Amino acid sequence: MEGFIYPNEAEVAWSVNIVIYTYITGLVAGAFVISSLYHVFGIRSLRPVARFSLIASLAFLMVAPLPLLFHAGHPERAAVNMLFTPNLTSAMAAFGFIWFGYLVLVIAEVLLVFRRDMVSYAKSSKGVLRWLYLALLLGIENPSEESFAANERVIRVLALLGIPGAMVLHGYVGFIFGAVKAMAWWSTPLMPVIFLLSAIVSGIALIMVLYTLLSILRGKGVDHPTVISLSRWLLGFLALDLTLEALEVVSMAYEGEESWEMISQLITRVIPVSYLGIQLGMGTLLPLVVLGVMAARGLKGRLSSTLASLSGFLVLVGVLAMRWNVIIGGQLLSKSLRGFTSYIPPLLGMEGLLISAVLLALPFAILGVSLYLLPPWLVEVAPEEERPAFRAIPGVRRGGLARQGVRFGR
Amino acid sequence: MDFTRRGFIKGVLGGVLGLAVLPALLKAPGLYLRRASAAPTIDLADGGGGERHWGFVVDASRCIGCGLCVQACKRENNVVMEPEYNRTWVERYVYTEEGEVFVDSPEAGIEGFANAPANLKYAGLDIDKSHFVPKLCNQCENPPCVQVCPVGATYKTEDGVVLVDQEHCIGCRYCIQACPYGARYLVPSGGVTPMGYSKVVDKCTWCYHRITKGLRPACVEVCPVGARLFGDLHDPESPVAVALRDHPPAVLKPALGTKPRVYYLGIDTEVR
Amino acid sequence: MGYPVRALGVLVAVIALFLVAKWVAGPAYLGLFDTDRSQNVELWASKPLQYADVDRECASCHGERVETWQKAAHQNVSCESCHGPAESHLSSGVSLAIEEPAELCIRCHAALASRPVSQPQVNVEEHAGPIACTACHNPHQPSLAGPPTVPHSLEGREGWCTVCHGATGVKPFPEDHAGRTSGVCLTCHQSPGYVSPISTPTGPSVEPTQPAGPPIIPHSLEGRSECTACHGLTGFKPFPADHAGRTKEVCLACHNQQ
Known part of the structure; x- marks a missing residue:
């Protein structure tokens, strides 16, 4: 605290x-x-x-x-x-x-x-x-x-x-x-859309990763065009997701309401690894770049589908981090806008x-x-x-x- | 002087008119003043047909930070003694000469502030001013907690108190998130509410079991300096009505539209 | 029967099962639009009290103390503020005696920058050191400045306090002062303390409880050597009852001349 x-x-x-x-x-x-x-x-x-x-x-x-x-x-x-x-x-x-x-x-x-x-x-x-x-x-x-x-x-x-x-x-x-107007990090009309888009993104990524894994386990061989196709959809929705998430934060920064001072500290000091590192960097930007390059170059084939699956896995982790950052992160910021609490989940219970x-x-x-x-x-x-x-x-x-x-x- | 009848009548009429207008002229500023002071500084709209309309006033300029209120509340309402679970608490605001604001509430103020370890933190600072602010559930007219409860376990009574039906509460804690004032908490497994449950949500009830008997809430009862006042807003002689009459009160976070029913005197915008 | 019909049947059966389970095992008062709160309101309103209705209750047994308290500086401090919840005391005679009064005094009266200046507060170390608060201050009658300050000049009376104020003097000291000699009196009476202008926020200003000292003789003593002629018990300006038995020789010991 x-x-x-x-x-x-x-x-x-x-x-x-x-x-x-x-x-x-x-x-x-x-x-x-x-x-x-x-x-x-x-x-x-x-x-x-x-x-x-x-x-x-x-x-x-x-x-x-x-x-x-x-x-x-x-x-x-x-x-x-x-x-x-x-x-x-x-x-x-x-x-x-x-x-x-x-x-x-x-x-x-x-x-x-x-x-x-x-x-x-x-x-x-x-x-x-x-x-x-x-x-x-x-x-x-x-x-x-x-x-x-x-x-x-x-x-x-x-x-x-x-x-x-x-x-x-x-x-x-x-x-x-x-x-919930009481929580500065949660309260935005964009939240349902952001959640929906990241849900779709995580679902596509899940199917991509599972399909690849199961195909390998079944010894059937991965059908690369399917994976590539999934990755195109992932790219599209991921771009949309990033746009809206970024829009939310940029809006907050621009408007500079009284909560912004604390929220900027939240994302840069309290949960930077989870937010900037995992959610944004590893979970969104990196897959975007990889998938975007793949799409731009029209890459197909085994390497691409492997890269796509790996990107999918990163996205899965990134979306989990996003849920953590929103739910736990929002609660870490005190409603008094004067401090932060801490949360470490117990192992048992x-x-x-x-x-x-x-x-x-x-x-x-x-x-x-x-x-x-x-x-x-x-x-x-x-x-x-x-x-x-x-x-x-x-x-x-x-x-x-x-x-x-x-x-x-x- | 030629004293004609017309002149006389004119004179009398003029005099009467003048006399009639004069008091109005004299009253005019009074009328304005009265209108200004008659305009309610707080919204006293009826909370739903009940005859009583409870109100609570916190006079932060009187609070001495003794913490007797926090202790009395826990004793009266079987609240667990741990500092994470409070129906009411006292905050201390310290303003330094440099313009910084520090706020603390050691153990929610239950032991007072006299021997708080946190006091050491302020030892080296140039303190400009400092005061205490007691906090409790604001029993809002437009309560967000009531709005978000998925099972409707929390509700507002006709006399203006927000209560929790602890036989209905499923312990989802959405209301805790929705309350902008941090007034609610989940009764931990070790604690048991007066109704006999744990893992349900509890909050300040303005000692509903006391006020319905004509007594005052426990915190108001034990406050030695009159920093907490309670009464029926509709009764012009009640302590709250008297306190509010000449002192326009503030409420916490008015921009959120919750319409709190706890009125604060002696706080500034640093107090959220 | 076609597939859709059977499927619908299954769905209906599941819902029916749920309804039956709710009817059998669910709480009785739950209805589809359950807005009848009266039961719960009643439940909250009937919770037992811990803090009693002290305005009515304490005085019935502790009348004298309440009376003292009502006129003193703590008159707006409810009995239960210090003594705790009284309901158990009323119903089963649980003692409310305070074991560590100093803790309670410090709660309100230790000097803190955050307290309003109208609150009497002292730096406890400087004010009393190791001496307990209750050694000098009676919590029910804490008085404006602790023990009464000496209301009369000490000239000609140094070291002779117990002549008038001893256990058997004309204005004896209280029983708990027994054994104290004139040398220690001034330690408390006239000790450096914090004298604050008391203005209780919600009540009338407090009247000083200490006497203002023996009244000064407002007239010349010429031709008036027999004080009790006018001021005896039965004189036309009688002295108070507690002066009974005093003769003219001792009057001047306390009552100074103008």
Whole structure:
């Protein structure tokens, strides 16, 4: 602690759990946008990752409420109270409804997109797995082609609805911060947009990195054009994100309100490594330069896709830092505008780093299970191929009906 | 002198008119003055139909920094004794000759300032002036904490006090972020509010259980110098109405539009 | 039944399950638009008191002390400011005796630059050194400047304080002064102290509690050697009751001439 803080500010109210929550919901929104870019706008270069990003989005979505439950003083009341007596003037009250609604939407889309796959798996599995697939199919083992055709329309509608849904899902988070006039570092109308853009950026980066990693793990080889295509989208959104984040700070500096004196100290003295170093430098500018040069030179091929993936990883770290800088950084500045408090998250406990690590790892575990149950990869398929009941490594077994037997990639 | 009837009537009329106008002329400045002083320096609009309209006045020019108020509040309201959790506290403002301002609040002022280790910091400075400012929940008319609570656990009563329904509160701490004055805190696991809960949000209630019985809040009760005053703003003889009558008060952070109901006398713009 | 219908059915079932869970296990008073606060307001209003209603309560048992206090410099300092919450004392007789009074005195009266100048404050080291505050100051009647200053000239009376003010003198000292000799009197009475113009912010100005010294004889003594003729207990300008039994020889010991 330095300077003066209100006595009650000694304890930072929103902990690292909230940082994790905003990060996870950001990834949800971003991954879903990738999926919708294909399903709604038909961007063919993203086709190989369209189904994968949908599953990834769902995996992260399922984990999203957990950090909040670990953070709330009375999690047992949280669900009931927020859903049954929501305060309509509170942005946070929207959480329960938005999350649940979005969950329904994404699950519905997943079930529809993977319906053909599930039909095939239901036929070729035995035991528990078979019941699982049948349950997901809601008991309809042999849907007709008209049914599938009808599904296509619904998928497109869901994917279309999911875009504003994703925007609301992460935009409201931004509003939760941006509308708090008491916090100088948070209060700006730009916050929902900044949060949304960094969410999309993190989602694209996630898909890029995961796709590259999984392709290597599957021994299938990375499809470079897909990665390059993702990197172009990343470049575009990253540029937009940087513009708005910079605009916010430059505006504050220019207007020079009474809080600016302290905010400038916040970013240069209290959190410089995390803000200037990781978020801005390593997480935004460096990837921008790398991706920008790649785009300008029209680079393709293996080196480029590797660089792109690495840039994606940097962006992922940078966005996590951004969440930390906004949430924790904002609370470090005293509302008296006379000093700073300090925050070092504990290792153990409900709001400790251990729990945060587990919560961050959990979606990946769920993703792993999902990839096992519903492999999203598009592979070349010979009809009537038998699918073994038990698979040791996800993705390695052959099979899995692709929609209309489309060839992988190009 | 020719004393005609017309002249006489004119004279009388003129005299009457003159007499009629004169008091108005004499009163005119008074009218202006009265209008100026009648214009409320504070917004006394009814807070919602209640008959009582509680107000609180902090006279910072009287505060001696004894900290008895902080101690009394914790005892009255079962607040944990740790200095990170306060319903009320006292700040000290020190202005040096060079124009710097230092603020501190050792342990929220609960032990007073007489033996505070922080005093050493001021030993070598050229102090121009210095004073204390007691702080507490401002029970705003437009409370941001009520606005942001996701479950509506915090609310404003008809007589103007913002309370927390601790059976409903989920402990999300959004209200703590939203309060511009740092008046709220989360009851830690070790502490238990009078309602029997921990990990819910607590704040100054103006000792609601006392004021509804005609008593004063504990902090007002024990203040030895009358730096804290409490009463019904609608009652012109209450200590708050009397204190505010001739002294235009300030409120904290007025630009935020929270419309606080704690009025401060004797502070300057350095006090946020 | 088609896929969409079944899916919708599942959704409805989930919501219904949630509703049932809420109805079974959720708090009773929760409603969809729960704005009835009366229960909670009642809860807050009925919290038990710790600090009592001292204006009414203390005087009923401690009448004399309250009376003294009411006329003294601390009249605007509530009993509970120093003695702490009184409710437990009223309901179960918990003692409110103060063990370390000096701590409380210092809280308010140690000199601090931040205190308003109207607040009586002293540099504790210089003022009393190791002597406890209550050695000289009665907290219920702290008086303007500590122990009464000597209201009369010391000329001709040096070293003879106990003649009038001894345990059995015409104006005896209080019991707690027992054993003190004339040599020590001036240590406290006329000690350098801080005399502040007391103006209590919310009440009438305090009347000095110390007597202004024995009144000076306003008339010539010529032809008036028998003081008690007029000023005896039954004279037409009687002396106060505490002068009972005093004869004319001792009058001049205290009452100076003009």
